[in-house]
Amino acid sequence: MSNIVKKVGFNFTFNPVACEDCQGRCCTGESGYIYVTKSEALAISELLAINIKQFVSKYLFKKGYKYSIKEEKINDSYECIFFDRELNGCKIYDARPNQCKTFPFWDYYKTRIGELKDECPGIINV
Ligand code: SF4
Numbered sequence: 521m522s523n524i525v526k527k528v529g530f531n532f533t534f535n536p537v538a539c540e541d542c543q544g545r546c547c548t549g550e551s552g553y554i555y556v557t558k559s560e561a562l563a564i565s566e567l568l569a570i571n572i573k574q575f576v577s578k579y580l581f582k583k584g585y586k587y588s589i590k591e592e593k594i595n596d597s598y599e600c601i602f603f604d605r606e607l608n609g610c611k612i613y614d615a616r617p618n619q620c621k622t623f624p625f626w627d628y629y630k631t632r633i634g635e636l637k638d639e640c641p642g643i644i645n646v
Pocket residue numbers: 536538539540542543544545546547623624639640641642
């Protein structure tokens with residue numbers, strides 16, 4: 521059975537099998553913002569079993585009126601603080617923000633498939 525993911529309105533599909541060998545290119549590499557809403561922040565702090573204030577000060581920074589997850593610079597890579605290189609995955613997977621859940625089906629990429637393919641090896645043109 522095929523696991524290829526399709527979404528109406530997008531002229532590409534996504535094969536999640538690619539994540540197994542990719543080493544989290546969408547969670548590392550170029551610096552970017554990983555926005556979390558208040559309810560997402562609460563869900564993550566619950567998962568980590570710490571209070572929301574501790575969570576915000578330890579893991580988030582303010583960007584305009586929003587909050588984003590901190591990154592850690594490792595060599596030339598800006599890595600989401602929750603990316604685990606040993607496990608090749610997200611430490612807060614069950615509570616990861618919607619921005620992460622919906623990748624790669626972001627409106628931004630509708631007209632930028634080339635840019636997306638450079639980042640994500642699971643993308644297939646349709
Ligand atoms: S960049 Fe694509 S293939 Fe790699 S981990 Fe992210 S979604 Fe998976």
